[in-house]
Structure formats: C-alpha cells, structure tokens
Amino acid sequence: MKTKLLTLALFIFIMPCMLKAQTLNPFYQNIVSNVSYDSLLFSLENFENLGVKQPGTQALDNTKNRIISKYTWEGYNNISLDTFTNSGHTMYNIVITKTGSLYSNKYVIVDGHYDTRTGTGTNDNGSGTSIIMEIARLLKNVNTEYSIRFIHFSAEEEGMVGSGHYVSNVVSPQNMQIRIVFNIDEVGGVAGFPNDTIKCESDQSSPGSNNATSAAFTDTLATLTHLYSNLKTAITNAYGSDYMPFQSNGNIITGLYEYRESSVPHTSNDLLINLDTSYVYEVAKAATAATLYFARAYDTTTGFNELQPTAEDISIFPNPFNSSFYISTSGTQETHHLVLFDALGQKILSKEFSSNCEIAFPCAGISIYFYNIINESGEVIKSGKLLHVEK
Numbered sequence: 033m034k035t036k037l038l039t040l041a042l043f044i045f046i047m048p049c050m051l052k053a054q055t056l057n058p059f060y061q062n063i064v065s066n067v068s069y070d071s072l073l074f075s076l077e078n079f080e081n082l083g084v085k086q087p088g089t090q091a092l093d094n095t096k097n098r099i100i101s102k103y104t105w106e107g108y109n110n111i112s113l114d115t116f117t118n119s120g121h122t123m124y125n126i127v128i129t130k131t132g133s134l135y136s137n138k139y140v141i142v143d144g145h146y147d148t149r150t151g152t153g154t155n156d157n158g159s160g161t162s163i164i165m166e167i168a169r170l171l172k173n174v175n176t177e178y179s180i181r182f183i184h185f186s187a188e189e190e191g192m193v194g195s196g197h198y199v200s201n202v203v204s205p206q207n208m209q210i211r212i213v214f215n216i217d218e219v220g221g222v223a224g225f226p227n228d229t230i231k232c233e234s235d236q237s238s239p240g241s242n243n244a245t246s247a248a249f250t251d252t253l254a255t256l257t258h259l260y261s262n263l264k265t266a267i268t269n270a271y272g273s274d275y276m277p278f279q280s281n282g283n284i285i286t287g288l289y290e291y292r293e294s295s296v297p298h299t300s301n302d303l304l305i306n307l308d309t310s311y312v313y314e315v316a317k318a319a320t321a322a323t324l325y326f327a328r329a330y331d332t333t334t335g336f337n338e339l340q341p342t343a344e345d346i347s348i349f350p351n352p353f354n355s356s357f358y359i360s361t362s363g364t365q366e367t368h369h370l371v372l373f374d375a376l377g378q379k380i381l382s383k384e385f386s387s388n389c390e391i392a393f394p395c396a397g398i399s400i401y402f403y404n405i406i407n408e409s410g411e412v413i414k415s416g417k418l419l420h421v422e423k
C-alpha cells in the first residue's frame with residue numbers, strides 16, 4: 033500500500049547505467065539465471081485465484097497455508113507464525129528462517145505483505161509475495177554468511193499492523209540484530225506500457241541515524257539491479273510499507289517499488305492482466321542478486337563470494353596504540369578507506385587500503401581519535417574510538 037504519492041516527486045533521480053563498485057559475480061549470475069518466469073507466473077496465478085485477502089477472510093487464511101506449503105515443499109523447516117489480533121481477527125505473519133554460516137545471529141530480512149484490500153491484489157502484493165518465494169526457492173541450498181529471514185506480513189493494508197507487531201514483539205524485545213530490511217511491495221508495473229525502471233527506496237525519514245547506511249545499501253541495490261537485470265533505477269524515499277516500523281525502530285531499510293505506478297491496487301481490477309509479468313521477472317532477478325549480496329552468499333566449492341567485508345572482518349589494533357597501528361582485513365580484496373577524526377570532528381587522516389597494513393602515525397598530542405571505515409559503496413561499515421598513548 034502506498035498512499036502518500038505527493039512527497040515522492042521531490043526525491044526522484046533517474047540513475048543512468050553507471051556501474052562502479054561491484055562487478056558481475058559469476059556464482060551469483062548463475063543463480064540469478066535460474067529465476068524462473070514460469071515459477072513466478074504460477075505463483076501470481078495462484079495468488080489471484082485465492083481471492084480477496086482481507087482480515088477475517090477464508091482467502092487470507094488459505095493464502096497463509098499456501099505460502100507455508102510452498103516453503104515446506106522447497107525444504108524449509110524453520111517456519112513459524114507470528115500471531116496477532118487486528119480488529120477482532122487473528123492474523124499471522126509467516127516467518128521463515130535460513131541460518132547463516134558465519135553471522136547466524138544477524139539477519140537479512142526479505143519481506144512483503146500478503147494481505148490485500150478490495151481486490152485479489154495480484155500486483156499489491158502478489159508480485160512481492162511471488163518474488164520472495166522465488167528467491168527462497170533459489171537460495172534454499174546456497175550458503176550465506178548472514179542468516180536470512182523471509183517474512184510474509186499480514187495486515188499491511190490495515191496500516192502496517194503485522195510488521196508493527198513483529199517489530200514491537202520480536203525485533204525490539206529480543207534486540208534482534210538486523211543487517212538490512214529489504215521490502216518488496218507492488219512491483220508489477222502496468223500492462224501495455226514500457227516498464228523499464230524500478231524504484232530503489234532509501235530511508236529519508238527521522239530518525240536519521242541510519243539514513244546514510246540505508247542510502248549506501250540502496251545504491252548497492254541499484255548497482256546490482258543494473259548488473260543482474262535489464263532495469264533502470266530511480267532512488268526514491270521509503271514510505272508506506274512494511275519497512276517503516278523497522279525504520280522507526282532504528283533498523284536499516286531498503287526496498288523495491290514499481291516506478292510506473294499502477295492505478296488498480298486496492299480495486300477489483302488488481303489482476304494479472306493489468307500488470308506486466310516480464311517486469312516482475314526482471315525485478316525478481318534484481319531482488320535475487322540483492323539478497324545474495326546482502327546475505328553474503330558464497331560458493332562452498334570455491335569459497336568465492338563478493339569479497340566485500342563487513343564490520344566483523346576488519347579490525348584495528350593495538351588500541352590504544354603508540355606510534356603505529358595495524359588494520360587487519362581477513363582476506364578482503366575490496367578497497368576501503370579509513371578516516372580518522374579528532375574529538376572536534378576534524379579529519380586528521382584518510383587512508384585507502386585493500387589488504388592488511390600498518391599505519392605509522394605521528395600523533396600531535398592527541399589522545400582520542402574517532403574512526404570510520406568506509407567501503408566502496410560509501411557505506412560506513414565500522415566506526416569507533418582509537419586511543420593513543422605516549423610511550
């Protein structure tokens with residue numbers, strides 16, 4: 033559901049196909065090449081045939097059961113329901129967990145809602161629902177360093193009630209560690225028109241503490257979209273969908289939304305014939321690549337992955353240091369920047385590195401530094417305090 037359309041225009045920038053940071057990863061490309069048009073079409077038709085999925089309807093319950101069966105069929109066994117009540121109806125978020133090999137307690141959340149309003153919601157949000165299930169199908173036997181949680185939220189159309197419940201009752205009390213929330217909502221486009229662009233949505237709302245990181249993830253999402261699909265991208269502001277309760281909670285979010293906005297959502301005309309299945313197919317390729325990248329999928333036979341290190345991979349020592357310190361990168365080949373600031377925020381040093389290195393650093397009587405480590409996407413992946421002691 034998207035209602036605040038007016039605010040959007042200000043934030044749209046069409047990005048040309050300009051690629052820099054990432055290059056095509058053959059392991060990822062191979063997985064993306066298995067995105068199946070037929071599988072997506074089958075899911076969309078199924079979703080439509082299940083009917084109007086409003087709270088309290090048999091259709092909504094049947095859709096829930098169909099989604100669970102699909103994951104069970106694909107071999108997932110960690111499936112749980114997050115149950116809540118909305119206007120007297122018991123409703124369910126469907127949560128499927130795939131455990132990561134290295135950071136099992138930190139999650140990439142790939143989410144979208146499956147409830148609909150007035151119509152069958154084949155675009156809003158059968159499109160996102162089908163793509164999420166397709167990603168899950170393709171990633172079932174792929175190793176990822178981070179855990180992935182595929183979440184199909186309910187009661188989004190009632191005001192993001194399901195995602196709000198999940199954030200207040202699971203994410204917040206459990207202090208769940210989330211790398212990124214990747215929301216997919218209404219990505220069907222408009223039948224009979226060229227649908228060649230997708231909105232990549234970044235956090236531009238308060239609290240702003242994570243907005244820069246969200247922007248970096250969203251830039252990455254756009255870059256991957258150019259690499260792995262034939263779509264162009266527009267960076268726009270995130271609003272009006274299930275990532276927003278996470279956003280309010282201070283989590284890092286990004287999302288996909290159709291660029292050419294359909295007029296049929298929330299009507300009985302939100303049907304397969306009114307969306308563009310080829311567009312859904314391209315969006316699915318972009319979303320699959322992004323999930324692989326965000327969760328750091330890797331090939332166990334070659335150990336090959338994107339080689340983009342995370343905060344956990346880079347360390348600075350000793351701390352406190354005296355005349356020099358070391359950066360350990362645990363094997364990354366990506367170029368990073370270390371930027372040191374003094375307590376007043378003045379930049380003292382900026383150093384590029386792509387492997388382990390020693391930084392000899394004559395300190396002018398300063399005892400406390402602050403540092404940022406910035407990746408090629410401009411994302412601050414680590415920051416902290418570095419202490420200097422005179423010998």
Ligand SMILES: [Zn+2]
Nearest residue numbers: 033156157217
């Ligand atoms: Zn929606």
